[in-house]
Amino acid sequence: MTDFTPETRPNIFLRAWDSDIAYSFRRSPLAIVAAVVSLIIIFAAIFAPWLAPHDPFNPASLNLMDGFTPPMEPNAFTGNVYWLGTDDQGRDIFSTILYGARISLFVGFMAVLFAMALGITLGLIAGYRGGWVDSVLMRVADVQLTFPSILLALLIFGVARGFIPPAYREAMAIWVLIVAIGLAEWVQYARVVRGATMVEKNKEYVQAARVIGAHPTKILVRHILPNVMGPVLVIATIGLALAIIAEATLSFLGVGVPPTQPSLGTLIRIGQGFLFSGEWWILLFPALTLLALALSVNLLGDWLRDALNPRLR
Amino acid sequence: MNMLLTKARSGLLMGVAASALVLTSVAAHSETIRWARVGDALTLDPHSQNEGPTHTLNHHIYETLVGRDIDGSLTARLATEWEISEEDDSVWIFRIREGVTFHDGTPMTAEDVVFSLDRARTPPSGMAALHAAVEDVTAEDDHTVHVRMSGPAPLYVQNLTNTFIMSKAWAEENGVEVAPDFAAGEEAYSVRNTNGTGPYRLVERDPEVRTVLERFDDHWDDTPEVTEIIYTPISEAATRVAALLSGEVDIVQDVPVQDIARLEQTDGVIVSRGPENRNIFFSYDMTSDSLASSDAEGNPFATPEVREAMSLAIDRNAIRQVVMRGESQPSAAPLPPFVNGWTEEMDAFSDPDLDRARGLMEEAGYGDGFTVQLDCPNDRYLNDEAICQALVGMMAQIGITVDLNSQTRSLHFPLIENWETDFYLLGWGVPTFDSQYVFDFLVHTREGSYGSFNGSRYSNPELDEKIQALATMTELEERDALIAEIWEEVMEEHIFLNVHNQVLAYAMRDGINLDVHPENQPHMTTITFD
Amino acid sequence: MPTPLLSVRDLVVEFPTRRGTLRALDHVSFDIAEGEVLGMVGESGAGKSLTGAAIIGLLEAPGRIAGGEVRLKGERIDNLSPEKMRRVRGRRIGMVFQDPLTSLNPLYTVAEQLIETIRTHLDLSEKDARKRAVGLLDRVGIPAAARRIDDYPHHFSGGMRQRVVIALALAAEPELVIADEPTTALDVSVQAQIIDVLKEACIERGASVMLITHDMGVIAETADRVAVLYAGRVAEIGPVRDVIQAAEHPYTSGLMGAIPTLTQTADRLTQIPGSMPRLNAIPQGCAFNPRCKHVFDRCRRDRPELIARGGGRHVACWLFDREMEKADV
């Protein structure tokens, strides 16, 4: 395989900059905006502990009397001023959004990774082995695809609660969410990978590798996997947005991360209660953040889909 | 046979007037009341469920011997008089009102009362626990009923405010002589059909969708102004408030506290508020050797200093101010002011004193704090989850790291029932308006019918004896003194970390007058229009 | 000389890309007379198919005609409105594509597709159109046409499908049929039959044919004249026999050398060294100059135009520029 790499390998950045993908990226203002917005949010989330003026997850630092402070106005009791105001617990909305985005993104990324790992593995196995293994796996995928994913997540959450001792529930909640959302989303990856595997496995180079006696796992990983990374990446991008929204939805249904460490979705669920009471900022800012994040990730996914599809270029 | 509606229909036929259109403006003196609250009555059977919303709706269709007024006092309903027999202090005598008819036109007699009380006290009736002390019920004549108790029961009449009287003949005719059984496997006729003596008759019953009642013109009491009631549960708080703001309903019963102030400022909407007979408190496992969810050596809650420190760390006024938006009555006493045994000094609490609290923690050997899990319902009481969250912050001030586990009620309450929680939130209403009810369920050692919500595992044989004695004491002054004695001990021990008494708010279209009922059981009969 | 059926003059097709505009066809000129079969040959990428697409007005974006003109019976068709051009397609110019397996919509029966085409262009009733469709299928050699017409494309073999495609191209009696590598995707065994069907069906109807292929053998057997394309330019054009037997352009002779014939032995197979330049790297002067055995200075400097060589032959090579010869000598 390496024989075919071009002899010229100057600066990797230059080559990356010159590639078709990069070109198509530079030509799409929407993609640039989306990338910048997602990067800002992701960056802000990762560095929340350093960027946020307060630590909303530390209950000892909260003063209940700071609650419901409007944006940029001093609190009636404490006189404290917050950029985006505070919520019902006196948490600084700005800081809480940063920390919340951190949780949402963590759940999103991990759920996508989980779904991806599961989907790719099962897809490879189904595509490579074929036969009854394939039939069974794809039948399961069919059921999974139709069985409502929220419902599944809801049930998984219920089960996990039954299995995990109460003392660990709070700490485990986030992992349960990840598994629940991930389990609901693996099918797409499996389908794509399976399809590609079935095509690739009959190609000469794979056959050749097989004849030399290369281990199937090696063949799958070295030869077939790189071919499916494009579509998988697209699914993953959109899956990330989907997972973040799914987390919010589950929060609405009463399962999710603990309210003392709210995710963006939990913040929105809490803020939704203040829609009619006049504290618009508790809902608005987290909702805008979620919208910006999900929208830009989706737009990136869209762009990536078009850019990676050579026939549309 | 149409099981869904009591209304006849054929082929394609209009349903009853639906929750009127948004666009139609409501006439100021409409006599129809469209009433929304969070959940529906579980059943229309008068004795099946001992549950607030169920009773509230049933109070419009059925009547009780005695009623509860807005101030908590008893009123004469189907019984005109009640007294303890002079010959035997374990017998209650009820004089039954004459000239009362059921909705099907048959007259109500003592026979029906005897039948109803028997039905109510026989399992699987949900009301049975309230009548546990009843030995037998007999009709002395057409309008006198004797209830024989196992011993003196001076407060028994307080237990009757939610026990409805139904027609014996109707029940026998429809095969509902006993309250419906969960395990029976088929639906009882009385779940969706009624025959009471109340001021309203059932017109339509579509559980969780809408229930329509119309005025019963042969009712014995004053004619209410409201002629028709359309009752719609709306579970989402935002939607419920939206329905009122858009004019689709006239009265919203479960108003989120944060919306009260806004609603009051809204044109055409008024809010009626008042104290509820329910207090909200935290409690903890005081007796186990160690806590399952804690890293602490031993059981910190077993140490009186820790419990006291916690009561010094909680800022009840801040909770009222911020979490409850001013809509609560902060109090240190785990019982509402309506209840016999309440005193002003029990209610009093000092401002938080963190220094002293930290000192006490130090004294108790927990100067470095400890961790513990707090179990909290998130769909049962007003802002329950937010209260717990606020407590997490306050406890953090004295070094107690609280992990919050908030979940739905059906997962929360079994934890208390099964002693699987170290630290929990509970709300308690006192339907009998007497302290004994609190002691029986929350203070007495868990055994038999006692202590089922005693999640603190508190056990004090001396106190238990006193509590048991209360049940049969007829000398009220003596009894009140004993109650005070028990309370002193309970408060001293810091068994409960009380937060506040809930305040109820009903929001309604301007022009409607409806006062808040302490048991959250508004009667549409009491509505007047401007 | 009568007006040719199709006249292409100085046709330029360009593709704007991010690295500049690529010129895929560069001043291509040729004629097709009525009833004539013109073969068009060249390596892949030389612009054969593009020429066909440009004539029929189906260049894929972002490709566009940047110069020159296309006339059908003297009437310009390269600048027609899309709607007018649409009416030319199918009605006056029919087209046959390379792959019969993918040329037919799998969801419609052959009858549906034929009748749809016929009725788009001809004012016929459903019934008459169907009758005509059966006739067409019969003509292109589909046995039991009346029965098989209601089958779906997947019911037919590859060869049969290409016959259907030819029938579709001929459905509205076009004056010109552009056949773009009609046999490449087919089994060798049926290739000859398809070419025969195509040619006979066209001759019978007096339709001219522009046969695009890279197979000189097919050209030799079928075409009247042949045009050789190289890197988007016409290298040579002339009667088939002349071009094959005495190719003038060095590229053509190289190409002819690549056809094995019975009289030639393997060692005489001449290969042209190198490969056709990419569109973004066409050298100055003659596009063929880096590969040409006879290259000289002028080839690297000026681009040769088509030079008339008599007998209907034209060649774009400085070797045949008389003035040049003089100047150089």
Next chain:
Amino acid sequence: MLAFILRRLVQSVIVMLTVALVAFALFRFVGDPIASMVGQETTLAERAEIRQALGLNDPFPVQFWTFLSRAVQGDFGISYRLQQPVMELILSRLPATLELALISGIMAFLFGVGFGVYTALRRGNWLSGSIMTVSLIGVSLPTFLIGVLLIWVFAVELQWLPSFGRGETVYIGDWWRTGLLTPSGRASLILPAITLGLYQMTLIMRLVRAEMLEVLRTDYIKFARARGLSNRAVHFGHALKNTLVPVITITGLQMGSIIAFSIITETVFQWPGVGALFINSVRFVDVPVMAAYLMLIALVFVVINLVVDLLYYAVDPRLRVDRASARS
């Protein structure tokens, strides 16, 4: 054909059994029904008695068998919460959910296909770019928030549409209660249908666009153009039809998620359907209703799968010959 349906039916039964088993196994962890069923005065002994009477103490296989043997007779028991036969309860709520799902499904399909076709044909113009971006909002905000915002704008602020419920309903036949025949019923349907359909619409639209772009590049479309067919015939007669084949499958399978999201939509709009019933049942641990609901979902799945397959079969003639090879 018959063999195919038979095979499908066997598979369906297996699926239903699996769902029943899984669902049933999960219920034990949802909570304790007794806590919700009885008043606070009920003693622990009485609670234990009810638990015993309900069979909640039986070993799992026994409970499952009891459930299953009754379920096949259409008897799902009595709701713990509403004390009504579960079957009757679900049947009375089903029309509301089906009408909502159907209308929002149709809306999603029509707008999704329409926008998808438009954005595919007019790739690159500003309007299709805007449609693509704006439609993403439908998948970038949680459904419950969209619902609440719609209520706020259209019911509270503008007062154009009802905020909750189904409006006036009429009966068709003996038990189908429809809101489609009354003005208030139709008005009530609009906001929930938008809320529920928005997400699906976006998905369908993107799917149609992607498929359409693929199809537009196929040889048979090129050939159709070369035959001089009108744009209309090419785009809608040829391209769209071929686009819809995979779209129908995936849309059909997505019906499952319409039903899942109807849980949220119904809760927000107090829509009296099976979704709201289910959520209330979860909160109350009303096991019989939960079990029946999940069986219903499984049944819907099985039916949809069958219908999709049959539809596929009807639309794509290739499958009529060789199903196996086409189902890769």
